[in-house]
Amino acid sequence: MKTVVAAAQLQEALDRLASQIDERYGGNKLTLIGLLLGSVVFLADLVRRIKTPFDLEMVSSRQTTESPGRPGPLVINPDVLAPVVEGRDVLVVKDIFDTGETLWELVPQLDDLGANRVHTVVLLAKEGRCRVPLQADIKAFDIPDVFVVGYGMDYLGRYRNLPYVAALDPQELTGEAGA
Numbered sequence: 001m002k003t004v005v006a007a008a009q010l011q012e013a014l015d016r017l018a019s020q021i022d023e024r025y026g027g028n029k030l031t032l033i034g035l036l037l038g039s040v041v042f043l044a045d046l047v048r049r050i051k052t053p054f055d056l057e058m059v060s061s062r063q064t065t066e067s068p069g070r071p072g073p074l075v076i077n078p079d080v081l082a083p084v085v086e087g088r089d090v091l092v093v094k095d096i097f098d099t100g101e102t103l104w105e106l107v108p109q110l111d112d113l114g115a116n117r118v119h120t121v122v123l124l125a126k127e128g129r130c131r132v133p134l135q136a137d138i139k140a141f142d143i144p145d146v147f148v149v150g151y152g153m154d155y156l157g158r159y160r161n162l163p164y165v166a167a168l169d170p171q172e173l174t175g176e177a178g179a
Helices: 007-025 040-047 078-085 101-112 170-174
Strands: 002-005 030-036 054-060 065-067 089-097 117-126 138-143 165-167
Touching: 002 007, 002 138, 007 040, 007 089, 007 117, 007 138, 030 040, 030 078, 030 101, 040 089, 054 078, 078 101, 089 101, 101 117
Parallel strands: 030 054, 030 089, 089 117, 117 138
Antiparallel strands: 002 165
């Protein structure tokens, strides 16, 4: 395992992101929507730094399965989100921007619920992985195309509690190193 983003770097980035969010949304009706599960630690630390008043909701970024091995469309519950989205600025908080497909599906659904504007903030953006014409509006770090864990992100349910972001070695991904 190799550290990609140290704990101190994360804390500095959170201060910077919170300032950017306050600058962008100060005075507006803001709703933060965190994507479960990976964004929980990032979201919790970020909201403690934001001064702009906001409502908070969580959605699962897990996708339904249409056939074995193939993810289906991302589904949100409009009955829950519509009241906190309609006529408001929405900021979707995600741990990692990989292919971009989750946000590509989610942002139009939030637009359809009547959001004033929808933007995204991500902790990490993987270089060279995006498959859609979308980028995060606010991001903390660009990282290489490696499998990362820590700071809320996991591998097989492990490593979410690390206070930093680390890349797993290939043998750790296959379980050979006792991961």
